[in-house]
Amino acid sequence: MSEIVFEGVTRRFPLPKGGDFLAIDRIDLTIEEKEFVAIVGPSGCGKTTLMRMAAGLDFPTDGRVLVGGKEVKGPGPERAVVFQQFALLPWKTVRENIGFGLMCKGTPKAEAEAAIARYVDLMGLTGHEDSFPHQLSGGMQQRVAIARAYVMQPAALLMDEPFGALDAQTRIVMQEELVRLARRNPRTVIFITHAVDEAIYLADRVVVMGRKPGRIIETIDIRPLREDGGWEALPIEEVMDTPDFTHMRSRIWKLLKAREQERPAVPAPTPAPVPAK
Amino acid sequence: MAKRRDRNFLGPSGTSLGLGEFWALTLAGFTLFFAVWAGVAASGWLPPNLLPSPAAVWDTLVRLWHQPFAGHVYAEHLTASIGRFLMGWALAVGIGIPLGLLMGWYRLLDEIVTPLFDAMRFVAPLAWVPLAALWFGTGIGGPLLIIFVGAFAPCVISAYRGARLVETRLVEAAQTLGASSRQIMTHVLIPGALPSIIAGLRVSAGLGWQSLVGSELIVVGAGLGYLMVQGQGNLNTSVVIAGMIGIGVVGFAIDVVLRAIEAAFRKRWGQA
Ligand SMILES: Nc1ncnc2c1ncn2[C@@H]1O[C@H](COP(=O)(O)OP(=O)(O)OP(=O)(O)O)[C@@H](O)[C@H]1O
Numbered sequence: 443m444s445e446i447v448f449e450g451v452t453r454r455f456p457l458p459k460g461g462d463f464l465a466i467d468r469i470d471l472t473i474e475e476k477e478f479v480a481i482v483g484p485s486g487c488g489k490t491t492l493m494r495m496a497a498g499l500d501f502p503t504d505g506r507v508l509v510g511g512k513e514v515k516g517p518g519p520e521r522a523v524v525f526q527q528f529a530l531l532p533w534k535t536v537r538e539n540i541g542f543g544l545m546c547k548g549t550p551k552a553e554a555e556a557a558i559a560r561y562v563d564l565m566g567l568t569g570h571e572d573s574f575p576h577q578l579s580g581g582m583q584q585r586v587a588i589a590r591a592y593v594m595q596p597a598a599l600l601m602d603e604p605f606g607a608l609d610a611q612t613r614i615v616m617q618e619e620l621v622r623l624a625r626r627n628p629r630t631v632i633f634i635t636h637a638v639d640e641a642i643y644l645a646d647r648v649v650v651m652g653r654k655p656g657r658i659i660e661t662i663d664i665r666p667l668r669e670d671g672g673w674e675a676l677p678i679e680e681v682m683d684t685p686d687f688t689h690m691r692s693r694i695w696k697l698l699k700a701r702e703q704e705r706p707a708v709p710a711p712t713p714a715p716v717p718a719k
Numbered sequence: 720m721a722k723r724r725d726r727n728f729l730g731p732s733g734t735s736l737g738l739g740e741f742w743a744l745t746l747a748g749f750t751l752f753f754a755v756w757a758g759v760a761a762s763g764w765l766p767p768n769l770l771p772s773p774a775a776v777w778d779t780l781v782r783l784w785h786q787p788f789a790g791h792v793y794a795e796h797l798t799a800s801i802g803r804f805l806m807g808w809a810l811a812v813g814i815g816i817p818l819g820l821l822m823g824w825y826r827l828l829d830e831i832v833t834p835l836f837d838a839m840r841f842v843a844p845l846a847w848v849p850l851a852a853l854w855f856g857t858g859i860g861g862p863l864l865i866i867f868v869g870a871f872a873p874c875v876i877s878a879y880r881g882a883r884l885v886e887t888r889l890v891e892a893a894q895t896l897g898a899s900s901r902q903i904m905t906h907v908l909i910p911g912a913l914p915s916i917i918a919g920l921r922v923s924a925g926l927g928w929q930s931l932v933g934s935e936l937i938v939v940g941a942g943l944g945y946l947m948v949q950g951q952g953n954l955n956t957s958v959v960i961a962g963m964i965g966i967g968v969v970g971f972a973i974d975v976v977l978r979a980i981e982a983a984f985r986k987r988w989g990q991a
């Protein structure tokens with residue numbers, strides 16, 4: 443059981459000068475067992491904070507977070523996290539980083555080796571098993587971080603902009619791979635991203651957040667589009683060209699933009715002058 | 720002074736020096752030092768029994784190597800000192816590093832120990848000599864206590880700093896992967912703190928070795944400090960200087976070894 447429930451979750455951070463900052467304001471959200479939910483929203487709207495509370499690395503000031511019906515008291519390997527900044531152990535090789543969770547769990551060596559080898563292969567890290575993180579590019583480090591989470595076969599996957607450091611091509615490969623994995627072995631996923639395309643393509647539901655204070659503006663079900671459009675049979679570029687997809691994208695963009703324009707403090711960008719020819 | 724070898728050597732005008740030039744200058748420094756010493760000794764300003772020439776000291780060293788002085792030959796004094804140092808230092812490392820790591824991990828311990836520690840830090844190792852003498856007389860405990868006092872603080876501080884500098888997200892990542900407190904200690908905190916710990920080991924070895932002479936003032940038996948005190952008692956300045964040279968050479972050797980270890984670790988993990 444790995445349904446994730448946020449119940450009236452509020453998170454305030456104390457400010458150094460006294461008082462506090464309302465980062466998340468009364469969020470109610472239920473992520474069903476084996477559902478894939480993407481969260482989009484402007485920087486600073488509290489996406490990472492929300493995910494950290496599901497991971498048990500941070501706790502609500504008010505309200506509750508429940509996973510599988512139980513209140514979250516701390517982190518655990520059944521809820522794997524892919525961190526926004528990788529968080530690889532610099533003194534461990536790629537192989538040791540990927541195998542760290544298995545080692546903690548006491549998985550037999552041969553079994554662990556086989557699992558590591560499978561994900562090294564899947565993530566295109568072959569030949570780098572014995573490299574240290576600092577010897578890898580940012581994109582490769584990110585793939586190690588993803589492999590480290592996948593290899594745990596967790597009931598819930600919490601991913602914070604996991605494809606942020608990847609180049610466009612690798613990103614597409616990873617997105618397709620994630621869809622494949624999700625279909626073969628569905629699990630509960632919270633997937634944070636800045637890329638609206640990515641959210642629509644991957645998720646069952648997209649949660650759009652706004653900031654000041656951080657809250658949910660709208661939750662959109664993508665499943666009807668995907669099923670009607672037969673997205674799963676199409677390559678990613680074609681999916682992104684379908685009218686359903688482009689409509690959905692502009693709808694979400696508008697939601698994000700409308701929220702920003704409600705705040706007069708941010709001046710609208712002035713259009714660049716058109717050079718006279 | 721030792722730091723310079725790790726980086727580019729910057730001259731006064733900011734230009735960097737090659738390795739050959741560095742060694743040439745080092746050699747020049749030592750040559751100058753011995754030349755001035757020899758010159759002053761030869762000038763007769765000071766009687767030779769107060770300032771023996773470098774050559775006389777060298778003769779004394781050679782003699783001490785073969786003939787026992789204060790009961791032992793030079794090598795025996797050396798090994799006695801080194802053995803005592805290693806025991807006291809090991810004690811400081813064995814207690815100080817774990818304590819520092821725990822202080823970095825458990826806030827409460829930090830808050831209990833740190834003020835106490837800050838106050839004790841200002842009592843110089845030599846100021847412990849009378850207490851050590853009262854407690855241990857001339858037994859091995861006295862010198863061990865003093866070396867311990869000298870070497871302990873840098874061990875604790877470096878381990879503590881190292882543990883505090885380990886990024887929180889690494890600890891969090893380990894926790895989400897199911898690591899126990901012990902696994903976090905051995906796989907995250909200790910390796911993360913290691914560069915700082917090794918730098919601290921170097922400092923603590925230096926301070927411990929420096930405290931040694933003080934500790935040996937109260938030892939009867941053998942040791943470089945003891946040799947020097949006996950030399951002083953016999954008004955034999957050459958013996959005193961010969962002892963000082965031994966202390967300098969061994970201290971330098973300890974530093975070189977620990978510096979090499981430090982460099983090896985940094986290279987392996989690509990940490991600055
Ligand atoms: N430990 C903390 N102490 C104080 N304020 C915090 C802390 N963590 C987060 N915040 C604040 O809470 C707000 C939400 O932060 P969060 O990291 O969740 O944003 P985000 O949506 O993940 O942004 P990004 O897209 O840039 O990663 C921010 O304004 C941030 O400054």
Ligand SMILES: [Mg+2]
Nearest residue numbers: 489490526602
């Ligand atoms: Mg974030």
